[in-house]
Every structure is written in structure tokens, then in C-alpha cells.
Amino acid sequence: MDGEPTRILLVDDDPANAAALRTALAERAGSQFQILHVRQLAHALKFLAEEPFDVALLELNLPDSRGLNTLQRIRRQAPQVTTIVWSRQDDEAGSVRAIQAGADDVLVKGQSDGVTLARSIRHAIERHGIVETLQAFDRQKSDFIATASHEMRTPLAIIREFVTLVLDGLAGPVTQDQTECLTSAQRNCDRLAQLLNDLLDMTRLGRQEAELHRRRISMAALLRQCANDFRPMCDGKGQSLTLELPDGLPDAVCDAAKIEQVMVNLLGNATKFTPEGGSITIRPGFDQHLLWVEVEDTGRGIAEHDQERVFEAFVQVDREAGPGIRGTGLGLAITRRLVELHGGSVWVSSAPGKGSRFGYSLPAYHEGAELQAVVTDTWRTVRAGAAPLVLAVVYAEGLSSAAPEHRESRLAGIHDAMRAVLDSLGDGFISTCECFVAFAMPMGRARAMSALRSLGHALPPLDPQDGGLEYAVAELSRNASADEGLTRVCERFSIPA
């Protein structure tokens, strides 16, 4: 340790614990620790914003925050600070959850003397430093891959363009031999382009930069479209492609483009690894909360010990020597990340020589799921710095004509759902007005509030049709006025100016 004392922010609503900590650390470790004690999360966040600390020592259950939410809020506000959970109970599973949520250590109150406590705190600081260094290396590596892949795409596209030009005879007659050479060059340009795209996707997903735009979509329509897109390729290989749509398949809350990418990966593999004359079946299913899709083929299958590995990046199993079946080994890794980003999971069951069944799940549509997805995605965009302030409006169709009690209870439900989401995300402002719930994300809060107030007056009665939720999100950039944002909201709802 250098000469500077270690600054600890102790967040605990029980003053007796603070006194015990002070006594323990002062007795054994002298003045190496400076402790500032606060009793509420709000105060802790304020101090972390204004003063430098080395360690935040946290009781998770506070008057204004409970459980892992406390840890997450502190981590978000001050990721550079070592975070130690100071738990009342010696709960193994709870400790693992806290570490997974980013805690550097979990200590149990009353279990350690001053020397042990001081040592644990120092070790946690060291570990935090090591993790930060590794994360910085990882970011550098990802930046390098992303930049290199991105920069290589343009010259590659130009090479392909010229190869195509020559191949099409625009630069003069082409012999049979030359055509074969150029066709091979063109095919390899396409492979390289695919590899670069996959690498870019992987780095974006790894850095959690992938933007999600989840909406309620018809899964049946999406799957029909995917099946239609693949049919010509399957026909070309004499493979049958069947979509077995069950009655009543619910809608999904997902980013349609990303789930299409998942389907392209799974169907692409199924056609690739299934011989001519084989069959491929898309089989969706659902229960109350989830819907899932399985893609089954009668292809070469995968040995049991390889089945988990195939979801790892760059893993290709049973790869044949020579040109054989080509790929990057990234498709399933990307698939898994995309599905997990949606809160779902992936799986495979397969037997060598008998075929494979790859599946993934997604949350099925219900009002709360869509709302949560929209707010979370919006928040991600804000945090990525793309939009400093976000103003959003949600309305429940038909509410304007509903009986007042019904309207109130429905709005309260929407409000509570949004409040819960905002609480878990950080700061935010939320308001209900007439049949709308509106919220604004941090920055320019005063501007957002006045915008929201005027929104309440500007909105006309709604069409009392069915009961779905509608929403509009306006991004107010630092330079745009609140009015511009409002205009966009009004356009979205077709509200006359």
C-alpha cells in the first residue's frame, strides 16, 4: 500500500454496523482506512458522484433500495470503485449471485476480525485492478478487430466489383479457364466478406454495442418469410423444407432483423450439413411465457461431446480436409449472443448420422414484456451516447373511452411496470396523463418535464378499438429543441400540429 489512506464508503442503514467496522479497522489497521458512512443508496450515489473512493462496502437491503439493485446502481454510478457486499448472512448462492452481478467480494458481518477484514479489502482492491486491466486489454483487442474488419470491407468490395466486371466480359472476352479462376476469386471474396461481417457482429455483441429494437411482431409471419427465403436453396439440393406452425402461436417481443439473422444461421447450417434429399423442419412451440423455435434436420449430426462447443466462437467440428463445407465457426456464437440479448436461450440435441435439432426461446408477447423491452432498449441507446435525452410515450389503446376505474387501474399497472424498469436502470422521470404514461430519461430533465406536460394537453382522444399498447419514442439530441422531439412524437401518433 502507498501512504494514502484507503477511502471506504460504507453504505449501511444500521449505525451499529458502522461503529463495529470503525472499531475493527481502527484497532488492527491503524489509520490506513478512512470511512464515510451513509445509510441510504441515494446518499451513496451522491457521494460517489462528488468524491473519490477506493471501496464501496454495501449492505444490500437499505431503506431506499433492496437486493442486487443496490449493487447494480452503485456499479453503474462508479464502475472504477471496488465494490464489496457486506452481508448479514453467510449465503453461498446469494454470494455467487452478487459476484456474478459485479461485486469484487462478499464479506459476512461479524465473521472477520480487523486484520482479516483489512486484508480482504486490500485483496478485493487488487482483484478489481486486475479485472479492470484485463477489461482494458479486451477492449483494445475488440477495437482492433472491429477497426481492421471494418477497414478491410471497402477494398474487398472494390476487388469483388472488378472481378465481376471482368467476369461479365466488360473488359474483353474471357476464356473458360479465366472464368473458372475469376469465379473462384469472386466466391472467396464473398467468404471473406462474410467472415468480416461475422467478426464485426461478434465484436459488437461482445462489447454490448448491438442495438436492439424490440417490438411486438408476428412470429408466424417471420417464420413463413424465412421458410420462403430458404426454399429455393433447399429445392436446389433436393431437400424438403417444412414449417409446422401450431395453432395460436403467440406474437414475440423481439428485434425482427436479429431473429431473422438467427434463423438464417440455423437454416443455413441445416442446409449445409444435410445431404441432398434430406429434410429440414422448422417447428415452433409455446407455453404461457415463452415461445421457441426448433430447426430439425436429417443431416450428419454432432457427437455429444461437441454439442456445447459448437456455440463457442470459431469452433467447427468434424471439419473435412480440403475445400469441403466452408464457414467461419462464428454463426452459432452470434446466434447464442443474439438470443441471450433477447433474454432467451439456445440448445441443441443431436446424434451423429441421425441429424440435429437446434432450438432457441424468446419471451412471448404480453403487455409488460413489450414495455420492458422498449424501455430497456431505449435506455441502452441513451447510454451508448446516441441520444442524450429520450422522451417516450406509451398509451393503452381504447383507454380514453374506458370506464374511469378500468382506466385508472390499467394506467397504474403500466406505470408500476415502467417504474420498476426505470428503478432497475437508474434515474428517470415518469408521468401519467389522461390515458398516457410518459417517461423521460436522464439529462435535460427540466426540458423533458415541460415537454411531457405539454404532451398531456396535446394528445387527442384515442380510437377505442382493441387493447394493445402503443408507444412512441422521441430522441431529443443535445442540439434539438424539446419541440422537435414533440413533433416527432405527434407525427408518430398522427396528432395534428
Ligand code: ADP
Ligand atoms: P459455421 O457453420 O460457419 O462453421 P457455426 O458456428 O454456425 O459456424 O457452426 C459451428 C459448427 O457447428 C459447424 O462448423 C458444424 O461443425 C457444427 N454444426 C452447426 N450446425 C450443424 C448442423 N445442423 N448439423 C451438423 N453440424 C452442425
